[in-house]
Amino acid sequence: MPDLEAEETVIHQLPTITVSARGSQTQEDPKDLPFGITRVSGKKLEERGLTSVEDVLRATPGVNVNSSGGANVSTLYIRGVGALYPMSMDDTSVAVNLDGSPLSSRHISLGNLDVEHIEVLKGSQGTLFGGLAEAGAINITTRKPTRHLEGYARGEYGQEGQHLMAGAIGGPLSEQLSGRIAIQQSAFDYPITNLQTGEPVSEPDLLALRGSLMWDFTPETSILASIERQKTRYMGENIVLYPYEDDPVMDVSPDIYDDSHKTVERSSLQIEHEFDNSQFTAVTSYTDGFNTSPVVYDRLIQASRTGNPNATEYWQVQESHEQVLTQDLRLSSLPGAHTFWVGGLSLLHSDRSYDNPRNTYGSSNAQFRDFTTKRYGLYGETTLPLSRDWKLTAGLRHTWDSKTFDATYLSGGTAVGESEALDDNFTTGRIGLTHALTSEVNVYSMLSRGYNPGGFQDYGNAPGTASYRAATSQSAELGFKSAMADQRLTMNGALFYTDVEDNHLLSYDSATYAVSAVNADTRSMGAELQASWHFDSGLTLSGDVSYIDAEITTDAFGIGDGDVHAGNRMPDIPKWSSHLALVYQRQVSPFLGISSPLLNARLDYNYQGARPADPQNSFDLDAYHKIDMRLGVGSGNTEVYVWGRNLLDDHYDLYGYFAPPSTYYGAPAQGRALGLGVNHTF
Template sequence: MRICFWPIVGCGVLAGSPLAAAAAGEQSPPSADTTADVMTVDATVNARFVPEENRKIPFTVNHFSDEDLQQQQIKDAQSLFWMTPGLALNSDGQNPESSLKIRGVGSLNQVSSDDTSVVTMLNGVPVPQGNLSSRLLDISQIDILKGPQGTLFGRNSEAGVINMTSNRPTDIFEGYLGGEWGTRHHHLGELMLNTPLTDTLSSRIALQYDRKNAALKNQQDGDKPLSHPQDLSGRGSLSWQPDERDNLLFTVDHQRQRHNAVGMTLLDGHDKISLPKGVMNDRGNDTTLTFNWQHSWDQLQLTNVTGWGHYFHRSSGPFNDYRISQQLYGTDYDSWRTFSNRQKQFFQELRLGSTENSPLFWVTGINYLYSGRTHNYTGGWNDAPGWENDPLDAHIHRRFTNDSIALFGETTLPLTARLNLTTGLRHTWEKHRYRDHWQANPGYANPGDTAYSDKQSLSESYFTGRIGLNYTLTDDWSVYGMYSRGHKSGGFSDWDTSIASGQPATPYKKATVDSYELGAKALIPTLHLELNQALFYNRTHNDHFYALIDPSSSFATVIENFNTESKGAELSATWRPNSDFMLRTGMDYTLATVTHLPQDSQSGGHKGNRIPDVPRWGATLAADYSHPLQLGALPVVFNSSLNYRYSSQREADVGNNFKLGETHLMNAKIGLKSRYGDIYLWSTNLLNNRSPVYGFYYPALDAAYGGTGKDAHVGTVREGRVVGVSYQYYF
């Protein structure tokens, strides 16, 4: 393979966020030595199963601690992704078909819930990424690993990994009780209780309930919110440490979502939708069980990770609201459909490797993943012209089964006193089985049979891995280069409609990516400054896309494969002049384009088109100030933070038919911490930016076919400004 680094224009990204506020109580000025430690400490990341300093990792890692998430008012995964440079999200917040790209790498849209370009890990177990509105409840840290992670994190980490770790039970009785109240009917309550049960056994329980208004207002319901999304999340953990060498952790996570219908409407600068009252319904239930056991020797540790999950999502409502119908057809057309996605998953991994304090890093292991999933669809009715010939005028039942087993290993070897070599390799065997049954509704008018079935399977065997060098210029400066090979399996689409013609489903092809990164990480103690910079180039072959052949008149789909490339630069700087103040700033640039597509592509795309959802420019600014005060006899800590993320315009679809507007997201927080609790005034989306979250292009339909001759830009907009107050009491 030829290594080709392109000249890259632009700079930077912000990776991370604020320092935690100081604890309440009497404060004395820190000593000079303590201040130096505070201002030069390097983030400890969990990128390779053991805690490591970020500077020693030869690729980019965006690190968020639990304090960072609280300061930035980040309560769910979707908010985290919007605030992280280099991540491109296509999601309405509730749709299991959501897709995520890192540095322009990933499916052009989500062709299947199994087509995960980015792996999400929770306590060492991969979890489905479809529901990007999952709550970040009692999280210890999140590390976003950029670039293919095909050595240690599995078969589908084509673009990167979101590695989340929850807080473990401790041997101290503690907890907190808190709540938030805000505009747009925002209500949130949360509870955490950590209890030592014996000298070796501890438990931890965390609960959270959240309710707010949907982003869109319904014109047919007096401009009231379309729905009132509700989320109930909980986690229970048991930690047992029978001796100093063994540590066992059992965790149960559950999330229950109701009334989360978001809706799709015209993107014409308004936050309105037009639907009969109560017609939208969206609900989900996700449960994940994890068991971790670790046995340690002096320089060696054995880790077992076992995970089981059950994930369910159901959505029903119209195909289009009346505003879209008026734009395309000049009249109101009623319609209705429902679909559900149910998945069961089992994961088992054993790995043997070095400990945190070992002079040489290495890890090797084996894992197995089973996933069984059903996707059911029912097209109830549609009054729009052509529905009687639409392949979705039917009931469709699909069954997907995946088995995967892999052997992996990675090590970092010192070649000289300053030069380290990191190399890893993984071999994976996979089998995919697919069944599909299509049953036409009674009014279906196309000739041919009214029922078809399909049964297929695919097998793959492949290598992934990486190799990189890290050179230490000084104790505080290092430079690195990394090459990674990523792979994403082929499979079967959730929305293939070829079966309506009696044809077997056409599998989408396996995708591969060659990724290159050059970077530098540095601490400058004399300036109290931390710098991170990276240049990257990614070349992807056969990534995935599904297109509506003629979305104005039919929901028939076609699955296509594209070649793409992305290149760019990221730069971030953190300045900590004293223990009270911290400033982070950064810029990022990504140019992501289509380099090849099928000759007869029905997507409307062309070679050289920009990849949808990926902004070219971005900037980040985070400022935090914390200072101890004395209010009479009460010692308190004043705490404030301001976090801003800018993203430039981005293309809405692969045809580059229209752009989604600039994003300006600002969150702010100000308040006091004391022994009587923490009270804050806060705001999310302070600038009230209502830019589109995602978009689709519906081409014009000629009057001869019942259309108005007008095209439509459809999608949804982000939630507006929320201002509120929060209180949290610790015990």
């Protein structure tokens, strides 16, 4: 007879969910905030196999990523808002923040190292995050040292060269000092076969580590210091000739990516002090990042582009280096205060370079570009109760921007120089109303003004092609949020509209490699719905669905690879995207000597509809369905599990491009992989 008591459902004591959307130390109920939020816990990241921020964003409906698989190339869109084609490393409509300080969106391919949770804030977030958040923001919060000994060790191994080893340990070092160390190493094979070797074209690997110290200086004051380093090797941009279907191939030199590497080193200092009626937070960070990798057009693409079947590969090395110092000082209300408020000032100083020192034919046509940015901001936001059921949210930020650009272009060994400067100041902000229909249901509305600053593009190869204008946006959102008191049923929905003037579009001529800056207006509108239902049986059902209608509303002529016309759809934005998750957790009968086994099963389904590959709407990237699973059995603090990713083995597109007159190329995602893992916590 089975042990019926052992088969009792695990009783879930569901915690109250809070978010830090308006400050790393200010926890709020997401139901009370008048904009859309998607929160993914560190536990879900591990269970779903989302090893990078890019993985998280690709799995979030309403968020889209264009990436060629490299470590330093990505374009982000939220609700259909983002650059048509980014001009530079600091041209983004989505702000990325790590533990309260800015991080370049070009770093989203790096690993999720010891992450507590990731929040996706939808809609303009210009009040707190400035001119790089007209579409939204990504908040990454890592695990901090605690006053008790804790940690974990996790290992995974699977097909397609996939493996991961991760661990962390932390706890008290003295009465006032706590520490934590985390490390992660991972690797995988690109799903592309090199015709010259019969092996994967590259096998990228990543090593990441972080150390943190927390000093409880007094009961009211704490100091957190962190230092982190992540390095990835052999990760290059993949440009693969269509159609690649289920057997993607390239014809390139076997050692083409051997020198590719990216290193990001980051240190931060966070000081907090609690007064009687407010709290002070100071966050200082310094980031030093370097990336080098070739952009490679293999023999197959060169043959297609030139019409010469004997063509050889062409490559151009890209090197980027950035050093960024940021400082944020803020004073805010205490957690749980009747009226939320925050005010502060921020600064960012950036020195960076983006160079092309050599190509297939040598260094006689090299380009060297240096950029500086000084940005200062003054901001404030409040949520003020107007009555028992009504709240007003209002925020405003003013930013001062100063940029310089110096370049040297070589043509046949002859050098031509260029120097430019730009000064700008702008105001962003939002105003919204929240109404409590009941104790469990809120409705809200929000109006926002966003801004994406002008600057100087990274890819210019001739004088007079570098500068581009700022983009401005106006957004409106109307939505509802509901949550039962025990958190077993939550449901959120929103309608949204955004109009962007002078959106950024990089013009590229694939025949001459000439690059220039162009602006065009865009419009995005749509709807989204999120729901989660926890059943007493141990089953949790959750889902998200997003509909976006995004189009270009003005003509842009003179584009290198074809004119862009009003009415074209925004690139990389599917009309429909969705995610469905089934999670089941239950204690089962003893077996194999395990006295009290816990079954933990998870199935995730993601759908992305067809979307245009480029602003010209030359062709569409196909829709795809992605199914992932995880099945684990735990006992005590240890769990053994099997996992499967992309079970349908769909090599969907990471991006696509058309080079006239007849060459289509892109980069495929990883195919099916199955594996085994073990996780131990203490």
